[in-house]
Amino acid sequence: MELPADLPTGLAETIEPMVRRVLAGNPSAFTYTGTQTYVVGKGADVAVIDPGPADPAHIEAILATVGDARIAAIMCTHTHRDHSPAAAPLAARTGAPIIGCAALMLSDDGPRSDEAFDTTYAPDRVLADGESVSGDGWTLQAVATPGHTSNHLCLALVESGALFTGDHVMGWSTSVISPPDGDMADYMASLAKLQERSDRVYYPAHGPAVENPAQLVRGMMGHRKQRERQVLRQLEAGPQAIPDMVPQMYKGIDERLYGAAGRSVLAHLIDLKNRGAVRHEGDVWALIHGD
Incomplete structure (x- = not known):
């Protein structure tokens, strides 16, 4: 830096x-x-x-x-x-x-x-x-x-x-x-x-x-709403763990900051879970599709 x-x-x-x-x-x-x-x-x-x-x-x-x-x-x-x-x-x-x-x-x-x-x-x-x-x-x-x-x-x-x-x-x-x-x-x-x-x-x-x-x-x-949309787009491709999502969402950042980025992704996922949009089994997150 x-x-x-x-x-x-x-x-x-x-x-x-x-x-x-x-x-x-x-x-x-x-x-x-x-x-x-x-x-x-x-x-x-x-x-x-x-x-x-x-x-x-x-x-x-x-x-x-x-x-x-x-x-x-x-x-x-x-x-x-x-x-x-x-x-x-x-x-x-x-x-x-x-x-x-x-x-x-x-x-x-x-x-x-x-x-x-x-x-x-x-x-x-x-x-x-x-x-x-x-x-x-x-x-x-x-x-x-x-x-x-x-x-x-x-x-x-x-x-x-x-x-x-x-x-x-x-x-x-x-x-x-x-x-x-x-x-x-x-x-x-x-x-x-x-x-x-x-x-x-x-x-x-x-x-x-x-x-x-x-x-x-x-x-x-x-910016935060855009990040939320990125999270949802990542999960549209199928269930994923956060370490797989971060490099796709934060292209070009120093890999030493991946941990911090992952915490923000987790915060978005928890918010989406509380709103009924996503679920997780262990470390893997997935969309909840409506009928």
């Missing part, structure tokens, strides 16, 4: 008057340039969104960005290990409460397609859909967006119209939906929920800001 040059790892970038971004040094095929931590607020107190991995250098970079301000809330969109592990040491250093998504730890025997879940995450307060946290000149409102994970939240900065989208919507890549916790039906419903909003800009945890949110969400929904 070729990454952009001169990445500002560990340096605070002001991306709008109340928002600064700090990039963690954890680039990968699934995190792109790394996890982007956001510091919201420029007054007496601030919120830290997605503090990232428990990397001492990244934690120090966050503290340097915060400066003399008080951290009113350490907020996590979800609990994959590239997002929330720094919450506990940052809270220990500052006394700030951890507020945001619910805790989740899920055992998964399938091939991992993304970062595993953070077992250290222990929120002081869990935000329900529509609940908010406020500070000096800022308000962050929770927008429940399950799908990538069952506990995923986006966070809306009410004063500026920005939405921090975590891994739900990213400009550089589609989000991995990995069962059993990742759920395609929930993900599509969450995309539809965002489509009804009028957010000005998205700030994802990985990759560049999304300046055309409505257009991107429409495209992502269309």
Whole structure:
């Protein structure tokens, strides 16, 4: 994977008057340039969104960005290990409460397609859909967006119209939906929920800001529907296992990403099964033909 040059790892970038971004040094095929931590607020107190991995250098970079301000809330969109592990040491250093998504730890025997879940995450307060946290000149409102994970939240900065989208919507890549916790039906419903909003800009945890949110969400929904049609076309040729379907559906991708692609195919198949369109015996999936 070729990454952009001169990445500002560990340096605070002001991306709008109340928002600064700090990039963690954890680039990968699934995190792109790394996890982007956001510091919201420029007054007496601030919120830290997605503090990232428990990397001492990244934690120090966050503290340097915060400066003399008080951290009113350490907020996590979800609990994959590239997002929330720094919450506990940052809270220990500052006394700030951890507020945001619910805790989740899920055992998964399938091939991992993304970062595993953070077992250290222990929120002081869990935000329900529509609940908010406020500070000096800022308000962050929770927008429940399950799908990538069952506990995923986006966070809306009410004063500026920005939405921090975590891994739900990213400009550089589609989000991995990995069962059993990742759920395609929930993900599509969450995309539809965002489509009804009028957010000005998205700030994802990985990759560049999304300046055309409505257009991107429409495209992502269309992409998922196209993948579903691909799954059905594959099964029209006869029963198949996922490893046989992936190379046909994802032509040209790096074979190292076949595992991740297979998890998304499985998510589509589970959704189709729940809708009565397909069935499976063991690892082999087939269409259910009507009379």
